[in-house]
Amino acid sequence: MSLRGAAAVVGVAEVPPKRTTPGVSTLDMIARTAAAAVRDAGLEPGAVDGLLVGPQVGETPQHVPATVAEYLGLRPRFADLVDLGGATGAGMVWRAAAAVAAGMCTTALCVLGNVRGETQPRSPNRNPIREFDVPYGGSGANQAYAMVATRHMAEFGTTAEQLARIPVFERANAQLNPDAVFHGRPLTVADVLASPMVVEPLHLLEAVMPCGGGAAVVVTGARHARRARHAPVLLRGAGERVTHRALSQAPELTTSPLAAAIADAYTMAGAGPGDLDLLSLYDCYSIMLAVTLEDAGLCPKGAVGPWLADHDFSHRGDLPCNPHGGQLACGQADLAGGMAHVVEAVRQLRGTAGERQVHGPSLALVTGNGATMSEETALVLEAAS
Amino acid sequence: MTGTDRAGGANGPAGRGGTGGTGSTGGASVPGKPGKPGPTPVPASEPFWAAARRGELLLQRCRGCGRHQHYPRVLCAHCWSEDLEWVRAGGRARVWTYTVVHRPGHPAWAEDVPYLLAIVELAEGPRLLTNLVRVDPAEAYVGMAVRAEFAPRGDTALVRFAPDV
Numbered sequence: 005m006s007l008r009g010a011a012a013v014v015g016v017a018e019v020p021p022k023r024t025t026p027g028v029s030t031l032d033m034i035a036r037t038a039a040a041a042v043r044d045a046g047l048e049p050g051a052v053d054g055l056l057v058g059p060q061v062g063e064t065p066q067h068v069p070a071t072v073a074e075y076l077g078l079r080p081r082f083a084d085l086v087d088l089g090g091a092t093g094a095g096m097v098w099r100a101a102a103a104v105a106a107g108m109c110t111t112a113l114c115v116l117g118n119v120r121g122e123t124q125p126r127s128p129n130r131n132p133i134r135e136f137d138v139p140y141g142g143s144g145a146n147q148a149y150a151m152v153a154t155r156h157m158a159e160f161g162t163t164a165e166q167l168a169r170i171p172v173f174e175r176a177n178a179q180l181n182p183d184a185v186f187h188g189r190p191l192t193v194a195d196v197l198a199s200p201m202v203v204e205p206l207h208l209l210e211a212v213m214p215c216g217g218g219a220a221v222v223v224t225g226a227r228h229a230r231r232a233r234h235a236p237v238l239l240r241g242a243g244e245r246v247t248h249r250a251l252s253q254a255p256e257l258t259t260s261p262l263a264a265a266i267a268d269a270y271t272m273a274g275a276g277p278g279d280l281d282l283l284s285l286y287d288c289y290s291i292m293l294a295v296t297l298e299d300a301g302l303c304p305k306g307a308v309g310p311w312l313a314d315h316d317f318s319h320r321g322d323l324p325c326n327p328h329g330g331q332l333a334c335g336q337a338d339l340a341g342g343m344a345h346v347v348e349a350v351r352q353l354r355g356t357a358g359e360r361q362v363h364g365p366s367l368a369l370v371t372g373n374g375a376t377m378s379e380e381t382a383l384v385l386e387a388a389s
Numbered sequence: 390m391t392g393t394d395r396a397g398g399a400n401g402p403a404g405r406g407g408t409g410g411t412g413s414t415g416g417a418s419v420p421g422k423p424g425k426p427g428p429t430p431v432p433a434s435e436p437f438w439a440a441a442r443r444g445e446l447l448l449q450r451c452r453g454c455g456r457h458q459h460y461p462r463v464l465c466a467h468c469w470s471e472d473l474e475w476v477r478a479g480g481r482a483r484v485w486t487y488t489v490v491h492r493p494g495h496p497a498w499a500e501d502v503p504y505l506l507a508i509v510e511l512a513e514g515p516r517l518l519t520n521l522v523r524v525d526p527a528e529a530y531v532g533m534a535v536r537a538e539f540a541p542r543g544d545t546a547l548v549r550f551a552p553d554v
Binding site: 126130132134135136137138139140141142143144145146147150151152154155158159200201202203204205250251252253257 | 427485488491493497498504516520530532547
């Protein structure tokens with residue numbers, strides 16, 4: 005059984021990322037985001053009989069689906085936790101479609117939300133990365149992505165100036181998205197290179213700003229979806245790989261497991277890179293988006309540096325990519341940041357993206373990426389004809 | 390060479406904030422500042438850290454498929470055989486990738502910047518995250534030949550790498 009065309013996204017919602025979210029609990033954030041997505045689908049709460057949620061580190065360590073179901077007054081026939089870091093949102097979509105296709109539920113709500121205060125608690129990890137990496141000063145994601153960038157530069161001659169084009173085009177796109185944290189603040193390559201060096205070779209403006217916020221989608225069977233309030237967006241292909249947690253254990257540094265996940269998604273969709281009208285690609289750092297553009301087959305491996313200068317990634321360009329500005333310009337609301345790439349693709353494929361609407365897109369590639377090129381999900385989404 | 394000195398100081402034996410093999414994040418020697426977290430051994434990795442304390446770099450080698458692995462596990466990550474033996478590694482490695490940290494992810498390293506983090510590939514195959522020492526950050530490069538050495542941290546020692554000259 006293939007999931008191709010089996011299910012559709014019929015509702016989406018976002019609580020746009022903000023640097024801090026005072027006076028809101030995680031469950032409050034999840035509930036408001038969930039309700040907005042179900043309203044967007046034109047459904048009553050009682051129509052939701054599937055629920056997918058994400059981890060809530062430190063707050064609800066166990067029983068997250070039950071806790072969220074109880075808060076929302078839902079009694080789902082299918083409930084689960086998806087724990088794939090930045091790939092959680094995309095990973096939820098195909099899992100929801102699989103549950104629908106298997107008859108385990110009719111309509112699944114996939115919701116992610118987080119809050120953010122002035123200070124963040126430290127990770128309580130007791131695992132190999134804590135044992136073998138943290139004692140060397142190797143904490144956090146910045147250093148790991150920097151080491152991916154170092155290797156890309158060493159193997160292929162990619163330069164800091166070339167990578168800086170990524171946050172620059174994303175900021176330019178975000179000027180048409182009033183919800184973006186950096187709306188009203190465009191950037192130049194010189195600005196990126198003049199921003200503080202965080203972990204060489206990555207500058208501050210090549211890394212996402214951590215935020216609080218929420219994002220949710222509602223998935224239902226393709227037949228059911230035709231009666232939805234908005235034009236449904238069909239799942240046409242999906243692929244996934246999970247390979248490692250610590251970067252030292254990664255199979256490779258300059259090709260991500262997304263390459264295989266995307267290839268699987270293309271195969272299921274019966275499509276390839278040349279068929280895409282829209283890219284909604286995970287972008288926690290400049291280098292992650294660069295590697296993904298290569299791994300999606302849009303440019304040859306290693307060639308992304310010079311290739312970036314030859315394309316227009318705006319909503320009117322030859323290769324629209326993250327027209328909302330991506331996470332680099334919108335801010336990253338933890339796991340909801342990955343789901344925001346699904347939400348933007350759905351809005352674009354529906355034709356409801358407003359000022360930044362891409363002209364008549366029918367096929368989109370969405371990627372999610374967790375840890376450091378570790379948890380990788382690709383979706384091909386299609387506008388219902 | 391200030392970078393070298395600082396990188397060396399990051400894990401030096403002076404005991405600033407070393408917290409011991411239990412991995413407690415407490416035990417700061419400077420009041421109000423967090424100590425550097427030490428390793429958090431589990432039964433499968435105890436021999437590795439015990440050897441590090443003696444200045445030896447141990448790897449697991451699988452008697453089933455012949456491959457080495459790091460970090461230590463109860464089975465071979467390649468063939469799942471539990472027939473593993475400890476072997477002493479030569480200590481020679483090449484830099485697989487590296488970064489110079491200016492803003493550390495953990496506050497205990499705030500005064501050590503800039504310092505060099507690297508993933509090195511041992512001659513035996515496994516890779517590990519480490520610090521490069523006695524290397525000017527501007528002189529580090531992918532493929533650089535390096536050699537293991539040990540620096541006390543709490544009741545064990547960290548394995549770090551210096552130029553193999």
